[in-house]
Amino acid sequence: MSELNIGVLGIQGAYEKHALSIALAGANAEIIKYREQLDQIDGLILPGGESTTMSKMMGFRIDYKDILAFAEKKPVFGTCAGLILLGKGIDDPRIHQFELMDVSVARNAYGSQKDSFIDNLTLVFDKENPFHAVFIRAPQIENIGDDICVLATCNNTPVLIESNLYLGASFHPELTPDLRIHKYFIQKIMEVKNGKTPKSA
Amino acid sequence: MKKGTFEVKVGLAEMLKGGVIMDVTNVEQAKIAEDAGASSVMALERIPADIRAHGGISRMSNPEMILKIKEAVSIPVMAKCRIGHFAEAQILQEIGVDFIDESEVLTPADEENHIWKQDFNVPFVCGCRNLGEALRRIGEGAAMIRTKGEPGTGDIVEAVRHMRGVTAEIRRLSTLDKSELMATAKILGAPFAIVEWVAQNGKLPVPNFAAGGIATPADASLMMQLGAEAVFVGSGIFKSDDPKPRAEAMVKAITHYQDFAVLAEVSRGLKDAMVGISASTLEENEKMAKRGW
Secondary structure (H helix, E strand, O other): OOOOOOEEEOOOOOOOHHHHHHOOOOOOOEEOOOHHHHHHOOOEOOOOOHHHHHHHHEOOEHHHHHHHHHHHHHOEEEOOHHHHHHHHHHOOOOOOOOOOOOOEEOOOOOHHHHHEEEEEEEHHHHOEEEEEEEEEOOOEEEOOOOEEEEEEEEOOEEEEEEOOOOEEOOOOOHHHOHHHHHHHHHHHHHHHHOOOHHHHH | HHHHHHHHHHHHHHHOOOOOEEEOOOOOHHHHHHHHHOEEEEEEEOOOHHHHHHHHHHHHOHHHHHHHHHHHHOOOOEEEEOOOOOOHHHHHHHOOOEEEEEOOOOOOOOOOOOHHHHOOOEEEEEEEOOOOHHHHHHHOOOOOOEEEOOOOOOOOHHHHHHHHHHHHHHHOOOOOOOHHHHOOOOOOOOOOHHHHHHHHHOOOOOOEEEOOEEEEEEEHHHHHHOOOEEEEHHHHHHHOOOOHHHHHHHHHHHHOOOOOHHHHHOOOOOOOOOOOOOHHHOOHHOOHHHOOO
């Protein structure tokens, strides 16, 4: 796997933690702050942080359309704020959504920080052991399109989803040492690189 | 499902990394901060520079004002309580503040004891001047540490002293033999288990931010290059002649803190930074960093 280069958008948020998880999962991690860097990576992670901050900085050294062009051919994984950017339907002109996944999310739907929580999830691709998931002022997935494959739920709400080249989580797999979700994304990148058709429901 | 665990508290601190947390005193400023790309706002009635000028007792802000700011923005909202004033903290938790700053900027309520922060669901950030102070606060349950600096001065010298102090002590700890750690914990006045963790890992167990005197994009870059993972800007934005462009410049400076072309670009065209006061001209009893232990 070592020949894979995976970028983490390094505008604001938990990008160092994602880079560490990618490195521990066996791929090369690179923090992406400039559009030119996109040419050198096989997949991209949009990390947690503040979606307004990340949107504001799009257009400075890396542009919305650069990432959109990248995402036409290569896999993208969005966590928390990154999932908001991957989805659609946010009614706020300051948030630039890529609309790559047919999913609408509600920001901070679980309440303020005192309502942030941890819970154990079952991953459909590895049901044996629960995944310890950390939800921080999490967005809630409200509506999903027909092509969305649900990989994990929490209280009957989807929290880990996949469609086409994209993977989205409303929680933070980078905050726990369990690397299964990062490895799943790396596997997806490998398959796309080897010409396999990406998975959809 | 569990709420309010240390992991969940530190989780929000992790999300604030690489960002700018801005002091705001009303809804209008909060919106300017959010639109400029702030990752969080600190809601308070008077910014540190004005607290210095006005004197008197400085307390937790009116919950009504904090709630109005919470309604106006989607980013996390922080608020300050007095050192040791756990009842103020209980009120702030109740109204749904996302992070509480047990802050030396306000008049301390207890000169012996800080708040026992482990009892709260909401995370706390606390200031420090050195490693011992940082580790005592983490022992009490703080989920984020920041330098104290000297608030409301626009003088970066104390924040630099505190950040360099903490990182130098961490480096020294990581060179020690196990048999030397207990005596070091005694000297630092810090819990042994956390001293041992820091010695093994070479960093704090919680995110380490900078605050106190940051007024320019260059100040922000300096603190990041010295090891800060994000910055608080108190008086520096809304005491300057150009809050909006300065707030935007600060955000860009943090994302690109090692890109000197960006730093030069965002520093050009800004009007005057806050006038400030040299921290070395303050009387000992005027120094906010001396509050707490």
